[in-house]
Amino acid sequence: MGLRPWLVLLPPLLLVGLFSVYPFAFAVYASTRRWLLTRPDTPFVGLGNYLAVLGSEQIRASALTSVTFVALTVPPIMLLGFGAALLLNQPLRGMGLLRAIILLPWAIPLVAAGVIWRLLVHGNFGALNGLLLQLGLIDSYIPWLSNPSLALIAVAIAQVWREFPLATILLLAGLQTIPAELHEAARIDGAGAVARLRHVTLPLLRPSILVVLVYESMTAVVVFDLVYVLTGGGPGSATTLFSWYAYAASFKFLNLGQGAALSLLMALALLLLIVLYLRVLPSEEVE
Amino acid sequence: MSASPRRLASQAILYLLALLLAVFILAPFAWVLSASLQPEHAIFKQPPDWIPQPASLDNYVYVFTGKIPSRSDLSSGLTAGITGDAIFIPSGLRNSIAVAMVVMALNLVFGTTAAYTFARERFRGRAVAFNFILGSRLLPAMAVAIPIYTILRVTGLLDTRIGLILVHGAFTLPFSIWVLTLYFRSLPREIEEAALVDGCDRLAALRYVVVPIAAPGLAAVAAFSFLFSYDEFLFAQLSLSSIELKTVPVVLAAIAVNPDATYTLIAVGVVLAVIAPILLALLLRRYLVSGLVASLEK
Numbered sequence A: 001m002g003l004r005p006w007l008v009l010l011p012p013l014l015l016v017g018l019f020s021v022y023p024f025a026f027a028v029y030a031s032t033r034r035w036l037l038t039r040p041d042t043p044f045v046g047l048g049n050y051l052a053v054l055g056s057e058q059i060r061a062s063a064l065t066s067v068t069f070v071a072l073t074v075p076p077i078m079l080l081g082f083g084a085a086l087l088l089n090q091p092l093r094g095m096g097l098l099r100a101i102i103l104l105p106w107a108i109p110l111v112a113a114g115v116i117w118r119l120l121v122h123g124n125f126g127a128l129n130g131l132l133l134q135l136g137l138i139d140s141y142i143p144w145l146s147n148p149s150l151a152l153i154a155v156a157i158a159q160v161w162r163e164f165p166l167a168t169i170l171l172l173a174g175l176q177t178i179p180a181e182l183h184e185a186a187r188i189d190g191a192g193a194v195a196r197l198r199h200v201t202l203p204l205l206r207p208s209i210l211v212v213l214v215y216e217s218m219t220a221v222v223v224f225d226l227v228y229v230l231t232g233g234g235p236g237s238a239t240t241l242f243s244w245y246a247y248a249a250s251f252k253f254l255n256l257g258q259g260a261a262l263s264l265l266m267a268l269a270l271l272l273l274i275v276l277y278l279r280v281l282p283s284e285e286v287e
Numbered sequence B: 001m002s003a004s005p006r007r008l009a010s011q012a013i014l015y016l017l018a019l020l021l022a023v024f025i026l027a028p029f030a031w032v033l034s035a036s037l038q039p040e041h042a043i044f045k046q047p048p049d050w051i052p053q054p055a056s057l058d059n060y061v062y063v064f065t066g067k068i069p070s071r072s073d074l075s076s077g078l079t080a081g082i083t084g085d086a087i088f089i090p091s092g093l094r095n096s097i098a099v100a101m102v103v104m105a106l107n108l109v110f111g112t113t114a115a116y117t118f119a120r121e122r123f124r125g126r127a128v129a130f131n132f133i134l135g136s137r138l139l140p141a142m143a144v145a146i147p148i149y150t151i152l153r154v155t156g157l158l159d160t161r162i163g164l165i166l167v168h169g170a171f172t173l174p175f176s177i178w179v180l181t182l183y184f185r186s187l188p189r190e191i192e193e194a195a196l197v198d199g200c201d202r203l204a205a206l207r208y209v210v211v212p213i214a215a216p217g218l219a220a221v222a223a224f225s226f227l228f229s230y231d232e233f234l235f236a237q238l239s240l241s242s243i244e245l246k247t248v249p250v251v252l253a254a255i256a257v258n259p260d261a262t263y264t265l266i267a268v269g270v271v272l273a274v275i276a277p278i279l280l281a282l283l284l285r286r287y288l289v290s291g292l293v294a295s296l297e298k
Helices: A004-018 A021-031 A048-055 A057-088 A095-101 A110-120 A127-134 A148-176 A180-188 A193-222 A225-230 A242-251 A256-285 B005-036 B040-044 B058-065 B084-120 B126-138 B141-154 B161-186 B189-197 B202-213 B215-231 B234-239 B248-257 B263-283 B285-297
Strands: none
Touching (some): A004 B084, A004 B126, A048 A256, A057 A148, A057 B005, A095 B005, A110 A127, A110 A148, A110 A225, A110 B005, A110 B263, A148 A193, A148 A225, A148 B005, A193 A242, A225 B248, B005 B263, B040 B263, B084 B126, B084 B161, B084 B202, B084 B215, B084 B263, B141 B234, B161 B215, B161 B234, B202 B215, B215 B263, B215 B285
């Protein structure tokens, strides 16, 4: 006993500590200074960066874009994930094949997923345009990514394609823990498929739904790679999400103080998101 | 069971939905594969040829050997040049796989020993250490990107594989330790106690008794840490500046955001980049799924 457990834990503790404690402390420190990489001095400004950031029109716009992005991606991910999970839970021949391929969009690098969709929605040759043209739905190719109102939707579609498999897998695992007898009993009591879904499946699946909701909302808030390869935050600021703005502040505008303040605000937003869901959701769905 | 018309109809609908789902998942891959086998001018046809006519490996030959495709698009005036950076895709793949393998090994060794210690040993500060490791993951990568960059620069690890491996290790170990601790706790103690009575020490018990039983958990951790490292973009992009060290997401992103890119070569890059993760996801699917479920549901 005594020291030995600590000797075993030392390497992982050191590694994890090095890349979390110091960076966190540094971020807090940097967020209280006016720190521009283009200037030699870094004077203390207290909460100045936070106030500047919170008062800025661009930040508010980017926060709103992030909220829109969450609203555009999380409901489709939940619905598609749930639908696919119900489908995969059917005892049909051949479903094993679908279960095997469903993980693919999630397993590939996010950058690759983004590039795939960049090629799909490209304005000059994209497959999506080709398909819509052949189906007679459009007369000429649409430049998805250079149209401010379509670009965010294009990023959202890529995000849904990438993320719904995870929702499916988790919800499917939840579905499989529901005892078949419960459905049987409800059926004998005269409950139809819709009633069973509402009164048996959904209430019992609540913990899984909650986990997926929280996880996918967080993923939508921190999304970065997809924006990087699809739009670079543009056109204009149409896809400048909060996470992209935090990146741009530090790495494009070289304003480390504001970048740190933004990143910490983002961490705070994530924590609030978790707390919010945990508080709001139970009361709504238990009945 | 008799196959009533109603039952058949509902089965037909289910299969139709399954087909639609499969198309939604696979069609993007199929289109990129098709584009990678076509000459550049062909994909600009409106609408495009869905199936290459004829398929050609010229783009792949260029990426691996630097030999410019014979049906040159330069003469058609569609592109000003050819995306030369595409020839760094093969080295990107090698770098990604090398880094990801080491990250995976780090996770298997330190993840297993740490998780086993958390699951079985009793010592002061255990809960604190455990929560500290897990809590480190609450920080979004973006919040710690600059200080981590600074650490790498000060320690001389910037633009090295080791630097990237350490960062990936720090980001994957908490998850691995978490999953494996849950896993080890679910194994019956009696098995190892028998080994301990027979004169094994803790490490030997871990090596010869626990690890073989815990193989599914280890497979999950191996798959996750490999995929995380192979897929990771932000830190790879920030820390690697030498072209010969860049990992495949970095190379791919660089050629994809170039406005004057050769699209069929980008398609080749995507196809090559997704082979390893797709094989891994298909082979280790069972373990990935059980690991995901165990970690997120707790």
